[in-house]
Amino acid sequence: MIYLVACLIASAVLLGCLAGPALDRLRHPTTNPGTAIVCWVAALAGTLIAEVGIIAVALLSPPAPGHGLLEWLRNCLPHHRAPAITMAAGASLVLLTACGSRLAHSLPRLGRALRHRRRHWEMLKHGRHADVLVLDHPIPVAYSLPARQRAIVVSTGAQETLTPAELAAVLAHERAHLRQHHHALLLMLDLVHALVPWLPTVRRAKSSLPPLLEMAADDAAARTCGHRTLVDALCRLGTAPRVAGALGVAGSTTRGLAERVLRLESAEPPRPRRIVRLVAGTFVASAVAVPLVVVAATIADLSTIC
Template sequence: MFWASYFLAALAIILAWPVPVILSRAKWPSRSPFSAMVLWQAIALAGGLSMIGAMLAWGLEPIGENLAQGLRSLWDILIQRRPAETLGLVHVFAISAAILLTVHLVFTLLLTYYRILSGRRRHRDMLNLLSSPSLDAPATLVIPYPSPVAYCLPGGGQSVTVLSDGLMDILSEAELTAVMTHEKAHLSQHHHLLLWAFAAWRAALPWLPTSQLAQQSVNELIEMLADDEALKKVDRQTLVRAVAIVGSGAGAETAASLPGPTGTAAVTGGVDGQEDVIAGRLSRLLTPQPPLPRWIRAVIQASAVLLLAVPTVLLFAPGLIR
C-alpha cells in the first residue's frame, strides 16, 4: 500500500508538534547546548523532508518504487511525453503540492538571506558614520551611546564587534574580555547562519510550532555556547557581572540592531525575548549544572543522525514507496 507515505506523514506531524514542545521545555539542553543545537537542526531538516517526502511518496507511488525511479518516470512523462494514465488527479495534486512547498521553502530562505544582508549593509553604513575604531581591540567599533551595548555584526572578512562607550566606561578589564570573547564566539562559530536558517523556517511556516519554538531555543543555545567560550578566558563571577551589565542595556541593543521582517535581527543581538534569554543565561551561570555524560551526548547526536536517515531511507530505498 502507501505505508511509506503514511509513515513520513506521521513523522512530519510528530516533528511539527509534540517533539519541539517537549524539547523546548526540557532542562538538559543547558547542560549540553551543542547537542541540543544539533538535535534542533535535525528536527527541522527531518520535519521538512518528511513533509515534502510524504507528498512525493504518495504522488509518485503509481510510477516508481522509490523516489529516484518515480522522478525518472515523471521526467519521462513531462519531457518525453509518455502516457500518464497511471497518475490520477489525487497523485498529480500531491506532486504539485510537494513542488510548491519546496519552491516556497527555498524562495523564503533566499529572501530572508537577502533581507538580512540588506539590513546589515544599512547598519554598517550607520556604523561608518557614527562609530570609531577601538584603539585596543582589532575589528571592534565604538559607538557614542550612554547605555551598555555590545553585539557583533557578521560580514565575512568585515565582521566587527560593536561596543558602546557607556559600556566600556562601566566594565572592568576582565569583564570587557568576557564580553569580547562572547561576541567573537558568535562570529567564529557562525551563529548568524543558524539564526538565518531558523528565521527563514519560521517565515516560511509561521504557524508551525517547530519553527517558532526552534528559533527561540536556538537563540538561547547560541548564547550559552558563547558564554561557555567566555568561561575559558574569565571566571564565572566575572562573566555573570558582564552579562548583567550588558543585559541592562538589552532594550537599547535591540533598538540598535535593525531587526529583519522575520523577527531575527541583522546581528546576533536584538531578537524577540532578549530579556528572557539574559535571565536564562544568568540563571545557568549562577546555578551551574554538571555537563551531560559523554555517552548521553553521543546518544543525542546519534538520534539526530537517525532522524535524518529515516526519511532519506524511506524515500530512496527500493520498494518502500510502493
C-alpha cells in the same frame, strides 16, 4: 511503496510535531547547551527533509504531472483515466500555489533582514581591535554581525561602562557566537520558520534555540574570563536595546537574561553524561538519516512505477 510513504509521513509527524515538546525540556539550566543545540538543528533539518520528501512524492506519484516527466507524457498518461489525471493536476496546482505563496511572502522579508545587516555594518567605520567596530553612542551595547571583517560592534557607552575585564568577557562571548556560526543557525531557523511555521517543533525552536545559543557563548566566555566577570558584564548591559539581525551579549528578553545570570551564578554546569551523549548522538543521526534514506528510497521506487 505504501510502507515507504507511511514511514515518510511518520517521520514528518514525529520530528515536526512530537520532537519539539521533548527537546524543549533541554532548555533546563543544567543541560549542556551544545548538546541541545545539535539536537534542535537535527530536528529542524529532518523536519525540512521529510516535508520536502512529502511534497516530492505528492508531485511525482502517479498520476501526478511530475511523474516520469517526459516519459510520463509519452507512456504513462494514456494508462490513466481523464478524471484521475484532472484531479491529480488540480491537487498539484494547489500545492505548488501554496508553496509559491509562502515563499513569495517570506523570502523578501529574509532579504530585507540581510540588507539591513549589510547597511548597518557599512555604517561603522572605526575600531581599535582587529575584529571590533566602535559605535559612537552613549547607550552601552555590544553585539556581533555575520561579517567577514570586524563583525563585533561595541558602543562607546559600553567601553565607558564596563571594566577592561568585563569588556574582555563581552568580546569573548561575541567571538564565541562567530566561531560557532550561530548567525548561520539563526538564518536557517528563520528559513524553516518561514516555510513551515505551523509545526510545533519549528514554533518551539523559534523561542528555545536563541537562548541556547546565548548559553553556549556564555560558557565559552566564562571558561576564558570567569563566571563572576561575565555576570557583572551581563548585569551592566542588561538594559541595552536589542539590535535587529544581530546577536547581543545581553540577549533579547529580560527573563532570558535572568535565567542566564542564575545559571552562571550557580555551580558550574556538569558535563553531559555518556548516556546523554549517546542518546543525543543517536537522535541526531536518526533525525537526519532516516528521512533522507526514506525520501531517496521512495523517489527511487516511484521511478519504477507507472
